[in-house]
Amino acid sequence: MKIEHAYTIVTSPGRNFVTLKIVTDEGTYGIGDATLNGREMAVVAYLDEHVIPALIGRDPQRIEDIWHYLYRGAYWRRGPVTMSAIAAVDMALWDIKAKLAGMPLYQLLGGKSRERVMVYGHATGRDIESCLEEVARHVDEGYKAVRVQAGVPGIASIYGVAKKDGEPYEPADADLPAEHVWSTSKYLNHVPKLFAAVRERFGDDLHILHDVHHRLTPIEAARLGKEVEPYHLFWLEDCVPAENQEAFGLIRQHTTTPLAVGEVFNSIHDAKALIENQWIDYIRATLTHAGGITHVRRIADLAGLYHVRTGFHGPTDLSPVCLGAAIHFDTWVPNFGIQEYMPHTRTTNEVFPHDYRFEDGHFIVGETPGHGVDIDEELAKQYPYKRASLPVNRLEDGTLWHW
């Protein structure tokens, strides 16, 4: 069996998505997600110019060999563009292999470790009260875990909070990056009140999560972790940028609040010290940005040795192809923690028909052979690519900060 042709599909049903389709000489095809938010066309060029020509004629069943061929063979290793491109190939090849086997992907990985996959939804509001209303809506819809993000008095525009209450949150909302202004002190003084209010209104059973989006220094993160201990967060996410893995050692000395990190990681080396030192509790690297199933499985296995569980990234900027494959992985992986879920729009779901379903705060994996997600290429053509950039952040004095 041979790979006969492969091509990228760029579509924007509300936001940009990049999909790779690989077709074999026997007619079976697989698809993979290659979406890197705000940098989509860099991955398209990498695939079209360097990866696809080298795939033609190869045996699609040799997933492991093709992974190393693309990783070692590029000479230039790692990085989000390279690893997203490799991931798309890997995801498409697992899709093909599972279709050939006539099995849903989770069976090839080792079968079900659980019946369903717990997810967390996103509650966002301009202030604490409107955020609480959103939490209530999620609880009514069956969610057992909710990420809470509220506006902070004195900060005009903040990560995770929709422009209008009740609207979905989309950060890549401008042709060129919008500029936001950030104040760590205003945030730190305000945010514990949000968790206090959520516990007071919703009691102890609801899992609450929060994303700091890389904005603190280690000692500030330690203070926040300590102050919110009474509210028993499920996790505190990305409290500092993680290029310096040792920073988490400092935070860890001060707080028992569970720590999650890794949505921008693209390889096991980004997480090695974090995992081996047990400085974190949840690893968020997911299939599209970290080299696909073949590589993320290695990260998850290493994590399992150190009591670190998975908590895959799952914003709307990852396509339903990534989400579908992730649900198979979550259904299998022994050290599963939680799956992020930001519902895609109706048009996105029409472009990417899929067989996973949401029920009572959980995803239920589908039984279709493969990863269970397809693309309607005719419909996809109706939504052309439109450049969209993530914002940048500046401190109140103008210093460029982490967004």
Ligand SMILES: O=C(O)[C@H](O)[C@@H](O)[C@H](O)[C@H](O)CO
């Ligand atoms: O926890 C999350 O879901 C993330 O922080 C996202 O919201 C990112 O900001 C987005 O993926 C950037 O493209």
Ligand SMILES: [Mg+2]
């Ligand atoms: Mg995040």
